Amino acid sequence: MTPSQQGAAFLTLLIKECLRFLRIWVQTVLPAAVTMSLYFLIFGGLIGSQLADIHGLRYMDYIVPGVILMAVINNSYANVVSSFFSAKFQRHVEEMLVSPMPDWLIVAGYTAGGMARGLVVGVAVTAVAAWFTDLRVHSWPVVIAVGLLTTMLFALGGFINALFARSFDDISIIPTFVLTPLTYLGGVFYSIDMLPGFWQQASRLNPVLYMVSAFRYGMHGVADVPLAVSFALIAGFVVVLFAAAVWLLRRGVGVRG
Amino acid sequence: MTTPALEIEHLTKTYRNGVRALRGVDLRVEEGEFFALLGPNGAGKSTTIGIICSLVRKSGGRVAVFGHDIDHEMEAAKSCIGLVPQEFNFNQFEPVEEIVINQAGYYGISRRRARPRAEACLRQLGLWDRRRVMARELSGGQKRRLMIARALVHEPRMLILDEPTAGVDIEVRRSMWAFLRETNARGTTIILTTHYLEEAEALCRRVAIIDHGRTIENSAMRDLLMQLHMETFILNTREALAEVPAVEGYTLRRVDEHTLEADVERDRSVNGLFEQLSRQGVHVLSMRNKSNRLEELFLRRVGRAGA
Numbered sequence A: 001m002t003p004s005q006q007g008a009a010f011l012t013l014l015i016k017e018c019l020r021f022l023r024i025w026v027q028t029v030l031p032a033a034v035t036m037s038l039y040f041l042i043f044g045g046l047i048g049s050q051l052a053d054i055h056g057l058r059y060m061d062y063i064v065p066g067v068i069l070m071a072v073i074n075n076s077y078a079n080v081v082s083s084f085f086s087a088k089f090q091r092h093v094e095e096m097l098v099s100p101m102p103d104w105l106i107v108a109g110y111t112a113g114g115m116a117r118g119l120v121v122g123v124a125v126t127a128v129a130a131w132f133t134d135l136r137v138h139s140w141p142v143v144i145a146v147g148l149l150t151t152m153l154f155a156l157g158g159f160i161n162a163l164f165a166r167s168f169d170d171i172s173i174i175p176t177f178v179l180t181p182l183t184y185l186g187g188v189f190y191s192i193d194m195l196p197g198f199w200q201q202a203s204r205l206n207p208v209l210y211m212v213s214a215f216r217y218g219m220h221g222v223a224d225v226p227l228a229v230s231f232a233l234i235a236g237f238v239v240v241l242f243a244a245a246v247w248l249l250r251r252g253v254g255v256r257g
Numbered sequence B: 001m002t003t004p005a006l007e008i009e010h011l012t013k014t015y016r017n018g019v020r021a022l023r024g025v026d027l028r029v030e031e032g033e034f035f036a037l038l039g040p041n042g043a044g045k046s047t048t049i050g051i052i053c054s055l056v057r058k059s060g061g062r063v064a065v066f067g068h069d070i071d072h073e074m075e076a077a078k079s080c081i082g083l084v085p086q087e088f089n090f091n092q093f094e095p096v097e098e099i100v101i102n103q104a105g106y107y108g109i110s111r112r113r114a115r116p117r118a119e120a121c122l123r124q125l126g127l128w129d130r131r132r133v134m135a136r137e138l139s140g141g142q143k144r145r146l147m148i149a150r151a152l153v154h155e156p157r158m159l160i161l162d163e164p165t166a167g168v169d170i171e172v173r174r175s176m177w178a179f180l181r182e183t184n185a186r187g188t189t190i191i192l193t194t195h196y197l198e199e200a201e202a203l204c205r206r207v208a209i210i211d212h213g214r215t216i217e218n219s220a221m222r223d224l225l226m227q228l229h230m231e232t233f234i235l236n237t238r239e240a241l242a243e244v245p246a247v248e249g250y251t252l253r254r255v256d257e258h259t260l261e262a263d264v265e266r267d268r269s270v271n272g273l274f275e276q277l278s279r280q281g282v283h284v285l286s287m288r289n290k291s292n293r294l295e296e297l298f299l300r301r302v303g304r305a306g307a
C-alpha cells in the first residue's frame, strides 16, 4: 500500500471505531461520567471535607487528576478490548485480515479508536469535575502528553487482551483483577508518602502510579515521582506493547487458523 | 507462458488440533478463467481458500497470486483478491452501505472515492434499497449478495467464492449466475466452490476436485465430462408398458408403466434408441438425464459411487 492508501485505511478504522462508541454513548461515555461524579461527591465532597490537605491541596482537588485518569484508562482499554473481541467473535475481523493493510496499521487504527474514546470520556469527566471544584491546569503540554500516552498504552493493552480472549469472560478478567487494583493502588486517592516504607517501595512497581503522578503534576504542579521518570516509563511501555501487539497479530495469535 | 492468476504447489495444512486438512494440494488457475473447486464436505476447499487469503496459516507449500508469492509479497497478493467466504462474516450491527464502504477503506480507498463504488456494487446486486438497513435484518440470500458486493468494491482481479449460492432461491441463484458470468466476461478471474454440480457445469470451463486434502482432478470441464462413458436417461412414454421393450445396443429398465431408464454409451446416438422404440409403437413424450453428468463423475472420482 502507498502511504496515501495507508492513510485512507487508517482513517477508515478510526472513523469506524469512533462511530461505534458514539452510537452507543449511553453505554460507553455516560457511565464513566456518572460513576466519577459519585467519586467526587462521596470521596471528594463528603469524606474529603473531613480530611487534611495533601501536598498543600484540598483532598477534593488532590483526587481530581487521578479520578479523571482512572476513567481514561478504563475506557481506552474497554473500547479496544470489546470492539476487537467482538470483531473476532462475529468474524468481521476477517474483513481486515484479507485486506492488504499491514498488521501495524490495524493495531494503530484500533489504538487510535481507543484513544478517542479515552479522551472523550476524559473530557466528559473533567467537565463533571469542574462542577465540583475549580479546575486549574499547571502545564497544558504535560496534561495533553500524559493523556495521549496513557490512552495509547491502555488501548494497546486492550488490543492484546482481545487477541488472547476466547470468551466474553476473558475480556473482563484483566480489567477486574489487574486494572482496577492497579489504579486504586496507584495513588489516585492518596499520596504514596502516606504509606509505610515497604508499601511505598512496592507501589513504585505499579506503572499506573507514574501516570497518575505525572497527570497530577500537569494539573497541580505536584508529583510523587519525578516527571522524567514517568514519561520514560510510559513511553517505554507504549513501545513494548505496540511491538508485542504487532508481533502477535502477525503470528496470527487468536485470529488466524 | 503468462503468469497464472493462482498457482498452488504442494500445499499442506495441519490445524493446531492435529487435523491434517491439506496433504498436498496443487492448483493452477489461468487469468480470466471461471474455475470450479469441488470436493465433498471436509475435503479442504475452505482451508485452501483461507490460506490464499491469509485467514489461515499454511504448514507447507507455495501459493502465488498473479505471481506474488504470499510469503514475500503478501500485500500485493491480497490486493488482487476479493473473497466471498462460506460463512457470514460481517458486522451484523452495521448498516449495509457502511460495510461496503469500510471494506473499500481497508484496501486504501478513501471514503469519497468509495461511496460511488459502493453504490455501483450494491445496485448491481440489488441491495441499494437496503443500504441503510442493519446487516442482520437482511434475508439469507441478501446477506450472500452483500458479501459479493463487499468483495467487488476494490475491483479485484480475482474473485473467490466459497459456496455463494448455499441457501439461495432459484431465481436469485440464476441472477447471481448471470452476474458472475458478466463479471468473468469483463476479465475477472473467478474461483467458485459449490456443492451444486449443475452450477459448476453451467458456469465453469475448468474444474479441480479436492478430496481428503489432495487434488485428485484438475482439468477442463469438457475433458472431464468426456470421461463419462455412459449416460442414463429417463424416458416418459405415452403408452403404458407392461414389460421392457426389447432393443438392441441399449440397456433398458422399466421403472413404472410410463417410465423407462435407458443406459446410452457415449459413442452411440440416442436416435437409434428412438427408432427402435417407434418401430415397436412406443412414443417418448419427454426425456431427461437421470443425474447431472458432473455429479456422476464426481461421485466416481471421490470413490463414493453407489454409496
Ligand SMILES: Nc1ncnc2c1ncn2[C@@H]1O[C@H](COP(=O)(O)OP(=O)(O)OP(=O)(O)O)[C@@H](O)[C@H]1O
Residues within 6 Å of the ligand: A257, B015, B016, B017, B019, B020, B021, B039, B040, B041, B042, B043, B044, B045, B046, B047, B048, B086
Ligand atoms: N479452524 C479449524 N480447526 C481445526 N480443524 C479445522 C478447522 N477448519 C477446518 N478444519 C478441518 O479441516 C478439514 C477441512 O475443512 P474445510 O472447511 O477446509 O473443508 P471444505 O472442503 O471447505 O468442506 P465444506 O464443503 O463442508 O465446506 C475438516 O476436517 C475440518 O474439520
Ligand SMILES: [Mg+2]
Residues within 6 Å of the ligand: B045, B046, B047, B086, B162
Ligand atoms: Mg468449506
